[in-house]
Amino acid sequence: MFLxxxxxxxxxxxxxRLMASGGFPLPGDVSPLPPQKVRCxxxxxxxxxxxxxxxxxxxxxxxDVA
Numbered sequence: 001m002f003l004x005x006x007x008x009x010x011x012x013x014x015x016x017r018l019m020a021s022g023g024f025p026l027p028g029d030v031s032p033l034p035p036q037k038v039r040c041x042x043x044x045x046x047x048x049x050x051x052x053x054x055x056x057x058x059x060x061x062x063x064d065v066a
Contacts, residue, residue: 019035021035042060
């Protein structure tokens, strides 16, 4: 499982989609990973509609790392 902070943002949403669908190679690895479970951390009140639209195992958790 991956924990992705800043997930509702432009880059975070794309990373979550890539990880949840598979095809996310690790550095130095030539074979892509299978679809992964992704836990997305979003600040309370953030627009998470793009994250909800991702097919795959995406869990959205509200909170703040501070």
